[in-house]
Amino acid sequence: MMHVKHPSKFRGFALGRVNYTLKEFTCKACTNYCHMQEFTVEDEKTYWGDQCSDKFRRRQLVDKKPVIEDLLKLKRDLFFKENDDIQNSKALIGLPRGMYIYEHLPLWRTFFKTLGYQVVLSDESNGRTVRQGSENAVAEPCLPIQVYHGHVQQLIEQQVDWIFIPNMINAASPDRNLNSYYCPWGQTLPYVLKNASTFQPYRDQIIHPLLRFRDGLPSVADALYQALKALGESKKSVRSALEFAYSEQEKIQYDLMEAGERALSILEQKKAIGIILIGRPYNIYDRGMTLDIGNKLRDYYGVNVIPVDFLSLDHYDISDVNDNMYWNYGRKIIAAARFVEKKDRLHLIYLTNFKCGPDSYIKHYITQASGKPFLTLQFDGHSNDAGYITRCEAYLDSKGAL
Numbered sequence: 203m204m205h206v207k208h209p210s211k212f213r214g215f216a217l218g219r220v221n222y223t224l225k226e227f228t229c230k231a232c233t234n235y236c237h238m239q240e241f242t243v244e245d246e247k248t249y250w251g252d253q254c255s256d257k258f259r260r261r262q263l264v265d266k267k268p269v270i271e272d273l274l275k276l277k278r279d280l281f282f283k284e285n286d287d288i289q290n291s292k293a294l295i296g297l298p299r300g301m302y303i304y305e306h307l308p309l310w311r312t313f314f315k316t317l318g319y320q321v322v323l324s325d326e327s328n329g330r331t332v333r334q335g336s337e338n339a340v341a342e343p344c345l346p347i348q349v350y351h352g353h354v355q356q357l358i359e360q361q362v363d364w365i366f367i368p369n370m371i372n373a374a375s376p377d378r379n380l381n382s383y384y385c386p387w388g389q390t391l392p393y394v395l396k397n398a399s400t401f402q403p404y405r406d407q408i409i410h411p412l413l414r415f416r417d418g419l420p421s422v423a424d425a426l427y428q429a430l431k432a433l434g435e436s437k438k439s440v441r442s443a444l445e446f447a448y449s450e451q452e453k454i455q456y457d458l459m460e461a462g463e464r465a466l467s468i469l470e471q472k473k474a475i476g477i478i479l480i481g482r483p484y485n486i487y488d489r490g491m492t493l494d495i496g497n498k499l500r501d502y503y504g505v506n507v508i509p510v511d512f513l514s515l516d517h518y519d520i521s522d523v524n525d526n527m528y529w530n531y532g533r534k535i536i537a538a539a540r541f542v543e544k545k546d547r548l549h550l551i552y553l554t555n556f557k558c559g560p561d562s563y564i565k566h567y568i569t570q571a572s573g574k575p576f577l578t579l580q581f582d583g584h585s586n587d588a589g590y591i592t593r594c595e596a597y598l599d600s601k602g603a604l
């Protein structure tokens with residue numbers, strides 16, 4: 203005979219006879235202003251609709267702490283430190299907090315500050331940014347491009363003098379012969395924005411040099427000079443500010459690599475499981491867009507999270523998987539998959555978003571490169587994390603990481 207320790211909570215199949223009430227309200231605990239639903243069923247309340255799970259739902263308690271430092275926080279601290287106020291600044295330069303800023307912020311902040319401009323960064327993405335972005339976007343681009351529109355809108359409301367949206371063609375690559383293109387949506391972003399009807403009155407305030415990082419610093423300096431000479435900048439001042447900005451960016455890149463190596467060595471020593479977060483930096487670090495999943499893995503389940511940009515991947519050969527991966531992020535993502543191959547305690551979670559063409563193409567190469575199954579989480583701008591958390595729990599459980 204089976205002994206039941208606790209009475210069952212199953213309510214039975216007669217749902218029509220269950221009494222419940224539904225209350226809808228807006229949570230004002232932060233700037234997300236989530237639309238909440240409170241269901242009360244026989245005195246028990248449950249909540250749906252929140253982006254953070256902090257206020258209304260109890261955290262999953264796992265008696266486990268990560269053994270490595272919080273790398274997501276480290277990058278945020280290094281990248282998003284407070285902007286210093288500049289005395290007698292020449293003008294306010296707005297930087298939308300989206301897309302490639304999660305890769306290049308130290309570079310642009312240092313560059314403009316050195317030239318004497320006050321940098322204004324838009325706020326972290328929140329419900330309002332996502333909504334405004336989707337309202338202002340022409341056609342129906344992917345989520346990060348839509349959200350970027352919301353950041354531009356915010357900078358216009360803040361009345362900055364200029365908005366800097368570089369026309370990014372390619373990234374610096376370890377070998378000048380190695381292709382490293384950005385995606386066409388990213389490459390065309392300034393033109394798409396300038397032609398969105400909401401932004402047309404501000405189109406002349408958008409500075410958009412055409413940048414090919416793969417061609418090296420002189421090429422970038424020249425393009426910046428062409429874009430900034432109308433503001434009175436000289437070739438010499440642009441070049442010297444850029445050289446300084448490159449060195450600041452490199453220092454931070456070095457810190458990230460060093461922290462990544464430290465984390466991997468601790469995992470090795472402690473024989474602990476690690477999860478590599480793969481995707482683009484704007485998916486991994488934009489908490490408002492991807493529901494802060496990286497931090498939740500760490501905080502709720504004690505997961506050792508290593509974002510892909512903490513790994514040194516330049517020398518991983520992926521030519522057997524794809525011998526012409528000309529998308530820069532694609533190359534890094536597949537290289538990260540190759541990196542975990544034959545490392546039994548490292549696993550992959552792929553953060554992506556709805557309508558990403560390049561991701562839909564390269565996802566198929568991940569198992570081939572890593573030899574392992576992986577978890578994909580695709581974000582669509584909706585604000586409830588319950589489905590993502592359930593999938594993470596199942597995946598972590600299958601990897602013995604809970």
Ligand code: SF4
Binds near residue numbers: 388558560
């Ligand atoms: S890579 Fe994907 S998510 Fe990024 S801009 Fe292109 S389509 Fe959008």
